[in-house]
Amino acid sequence: MRILSGVQSSGKLHLGNYFGAIKQFIELQDEGEALYFIANLHAMTTVREGEKMRGLTLDAALDFLALGLDPAKATLFRQSDIPEVTELFWYLSAVAPMGMLERAHSYKDKVAKGISPDIGLFTYPVLMAADILLYGSDVVPVGKDQVQHVEMTRDLATKFNLAYVPGYDPKRDENPKTRKIEGILRLPSARVQDQTASVPGVDGLKMSKSYDNTIDLFADDAATKKKVMSIKSDSTPMESPKDPNANSIHALLSLFANEADMAEINRSYREGGKGYGHYKLQLLELFHAHFDPARARRKQLESDLQFVENVLKDGAERARKTAAPIIDQCRRAVGMR
Ligand code: ADP
Ligand code: TRP
Secondary structure, three states, rough: EEEEEEEEEOOEEEHHHHHHOOOHHHHHOOOOOOEEEOHHHHOOOOOOOHHHHHHHHHHHHHHHHOOOOOOOOOEEEEEEHHHHHHHHHHHHHHHHHHHHHOOOOHHHHHHOOOOOHHHHHOOOOHHHHHHOOOOOEEEOOOOHHHHHHHHHHHHHHHHHHHHHHHOHHHHHHHOOOOOOOOOOOOOEEEEEEOOOOOOOOOOOOEEEHHOOOOOOOOOOOHHHHHHHOOOOOOOOOOOOOOOOOOOHHHHHHHHHHHHHHHHHHHHHHHHHHOOHHHHHHHHHHHHHHHHHHHHHHHHHHHHOOHHHHHHHHHHHHHHHHHHHHHHHHHHHOOOOO
């Protein structure tokens, strides 16, 4: 099984990114051949300064490695180090219907928010499809918001196969038993992590860097404490029972606490007697117990950037090897070779 996913290098990682996406990526490196990349080309749709882009790309690599991505098991690389991806992007663009891209939720949401769209934002899903199809990926772990993009990827692969593989039958491709003629591009499936599909931020809304409500993974201790203590609560008196759904403290605790701790937390919520400040401090403690090893590892990596650079270079070489036979078939099929 080939597993592939990408993360845009567009800002600092927070608890939502970790529990919604990265934790799953790292677990999957033991289940198959995993390829993970830093989607710096995609990030160009929002980051418009070269120096900042370079920094954010390196940050993303440090984050991944600190959080447990093991370069011996998974291939980690920069999207931009693979020229074949922009080549396949073009081949796919030639079969991509405008109407399909116009229906993309993320594009429509951004336009609705008043962003004046450029071609890069519009064709974002086609580049994402190229990312996925170039390596013959089977499984694409993503957040809920990206599922439609993976569906579009399947559509684009089907369109390409129909156009360029004589006798290709998309219905039969679904079932390996009845498949007579293989497509050049393999149809991937999205995998969404359900339990933690949406991590709430300090204000109770979905945690997101665009809402300024995040608890970041690698902020310094003082900033982390300030953020945790700022979680919006209500004025339920200390002695009264607390409603676990009244604010995000309980949901955040449940990301970290084991079953026994959680049973104790639930009991104390029902019983009352403890103020929200108590639970926030407990959350802070759990956060540190969980992330301090990764935080220390990140510091160490920061002093060995050559190692990180080597991981990315080696990753790109491996990824290009995986891509080579697929892009070669594409080139021949479309008549470029
Ligand atoms: P942000 O909303 O902060 O800009 P991104 O859109 O860059 O985050 O998301 C990167 C990954 O993290 C995606 O797979 C996304 O689904 C996941 N993710 C982001 N925020 C959350 C959240 N609050 N809960 C669960 N997953 C999240
Ligand atoms: N669009 C994804 C996001 O914002 C990042 C991404 C780019 C990606 N290419 C990909 C994810 C390919 C999975 C597969 O989260």
